[in-house]
Amino acid sequence: MAKEVMLHAVGIDKQFGPTHAVDHVSLDFNKGEIHALIGENGSGKSTFTNMLTGIISIGEGTFELDGERIEPKNQVDANHHGAAVIVQEQGTLDGLTVAENMFLGDEDQFISGGIKNTGAMIKKAQELLDSYGLDYIKAVDPIENYNFEDRKLVEIVKSTWFGPKVLVVDETTTALSQNGRAELFTVMNKVREDNRTVIFISHDMAEVLAMSDTISILRDGEFIKTVSAKDVTEDELKTLMVGRQMSEHYYREDYEGSMAGDVAISMKDVSVPNQLEDVSLDLHKGEILGIGGLSECGMHEVGKALFGASFERSGEVTLADGTSVKDINTAINHSIAYASKDRDNESLLTADTIQDNITLPSLRKMGLPLSKRRQKQFANKYAKEMSVKMVNTDQFVSALSGGNKQKVVLARWLGAESDILLLDSPTRGIDIKVKADIYALLDEMRKQGKAILVISEEIMELIGMCDRILVMKDHKINGELERSRELTEQDLIALMV
Numbered sequence: 001m002a003k004e005v006m007l008h009a010v011g012i013d014k015q016f017g018p019t020h021a022v023d024h025v026s027l028d029f030n031k032g033e034i035h036a037l038i039g040e041n042g043s044g045k046s047t048f049t050n051m052l053t054g055i056i057s058i059g060e061g062t063f064e065l066d067g068e069r070i071e072p073k074n075q076v077d078a079n080h081h082g083a084a085v086i087v088q089e090q091g092t093l094d095g096l097t098v099a100e101n102m103f104l105g106d107e108d109q110f111i112s113g114g115i116k117n118t119g120a121m122i123k124k125a126q127e128l129l130d131s132y133g134l135d136y137i138k139a140v141d142p143i144e145n146y147n148f149e150d151r152k153l154v155e156i157v158k159s160t161w162f163g164p165k166v167l168v169v170d171e172t173t174t175a176l177s178q179n180g181r182a183e184l185f186t187v188m189n190k191v192r193e194d195n196r197t198v199i200f201i202s203h204d205m206a207e208v209l210a211m212s213d214t215i216s217i218l219r220d221g222e223f224i225k226t227v228s229a230k231d232v233t234e235d236e237l238k239t240l241m242v243g244r245q246m247s248e249h250y251y252r253e254d255y256e257g258s259m260a261g262d263v264a265i266s267m268k269d270v271s272v273p274n275q276l277e278d279v280s281l282d283l284h285k286g287e288i289l290g291i292g293g294l295s296e297c298g299m300h301e302v303g304k305a306l307f308g309a310s311f312e313r314s315g316e317v318t319l320a321d322g323t324s325v326k327d328i329n330t331a332i333n334h335s336i337a338y339a340s341k342d343r344d345n346e347s348l349l350t351a352d353t354i355q356d357n358i359t360l361p362s363l364r365k366m367g368l369p370l371s372k373r374r375q376k377q378f379a380n381k382y383a384k385e386m387s388v389k390m391v392n393t394d395q396f397v398s399a400l401s402g403g404n405k406q407k408v409v410l411a412r413w414l415g416a417e418s419d420i421l422l423l424d425s426p427t428r429g430i431d432i433k434v435k436a437d438i439y440a441l442l443d444e445m446r447k448q449g450k451a452i453l454v455i456s457e458e459i460m461e462l463i464g465m466c467d468r469i470l471v472m473k474d475h476k477i478n479g480e481l482e483r484s485r486e487l488t489e490q491d492l493i494a495l496m497v
Helices: 045-052 075-081 098-102 118-131 148-160 178-193 205-211 234-242 299-306 328-333 354-366 372-385 402-416 432-447 459-465 489-496
Strands: 005-016 019-030 033-038 060-065 068-070 083-086 166-170 197-201 214-219 222-228 263-272 276-284 288-293 314-319 336-339 420-424 451-455 468-473 476-482
Touching (some): 005 045, 005 197, 019 060, 033 205, 045 166, 045 197, 075 083, 083 148, 148 178, 166 178, 222 234, 276 288, 276 476, 288 299, 288 459, 299 420, 354 402, 402 432, 432 451, 432 459, 451 459, 476 489
Parallel strands (some): 033 197, 083 166, 166 197, 288 468, 336 420
Antiparallel strands (some): 005 019, 005 060, 263 276, 263 314, 468 476
């Protein structure tokens, strides 16, 4: 029995300058299915769904949702027509409570006689949070009281409580721990069971195959093919995405490990309230040191602490020459790079250009007076090395896809020629081809004697790329594992739980 179409998209097109981000794409999404939309960074996935959900205006073409043509003016308007999105980056606003974020743009239901009933809003928000099993999140609290993952869970509630006909999940899993992903997958399955539709965007092919009924592939803004998830393999999907067969050898193939180099940076008895407890480690020149663990284990704070970016940090972070790293300026001046998991808020100036973002840490070495021509050449060189898909380096970072934003972060530190790289979730939201390129780049930097810290929630990434792996649990280091052919996911998991 053929399924009924929920969303009918015809000739959807969007241009940014001369670039066709989406090139006359026509697609149908059925009721009662999870329909994955996949492709490399810059293939048009997010642009397509951003038009559907009112984040950007429709260029050409039409969206027909459950028989009604829609042209949403903004996200709230899209919600009222039955289309909602959970984005990859942070989608909540500081300065507002959890409740105010949940009902932002939709406060009218709590206004009577021109007066907002804040108590009723908080009560309704808390009831919704409780119904999703998130009772530890308090609707009355300022949203900034909660970490990145909890804020994403608030967004899930915000985007689904009203029962949208189409829910877009845009690379959201990359921002979540395993527990957070389980929460999200439960919501996605519930939408499907209610005969509504999920459009699922992810670079994790195993995840796509496990969760989806149908998969559509975009490449360079164009529609390539729609397949049934049960009739296709990971390798076949990768080939459809990139237009050629991909090698399976993404990771390092050597297994001798490396700790021969001198210590580049040390952390001794470092504590951060509710984040780290007496953590000590050495990062050597010429090694990739991995840090893994479950959500809230403290691993993401390690990078900040080493970079001098932690609040209320105690203990010592010192370089080989004895320099104490207590602040970000000291770190940058001593050739330390840091890429945060929360790239929009901590690693990028999203309201600035690609050129300014890439050149910022390298302005001093360019010399005075600053040359605009030299800056542009510098930015173009490293944007090209990282294959940033863009109109040009004058384009604002905010207009890029999540994966291309991550490439700009890495291009910045590649250009700075940093000796110590602290990388938190470096391949988050990155497509398969570029992920392989980043792994090759990290391996080359290791061979050059650079000291690299990789913090990752992807166990196979740690096993495949690191010389040593520190596993954290309850804000402490719970064990250390050496690089080995025999090392398995279970070895890490045993130390995490």
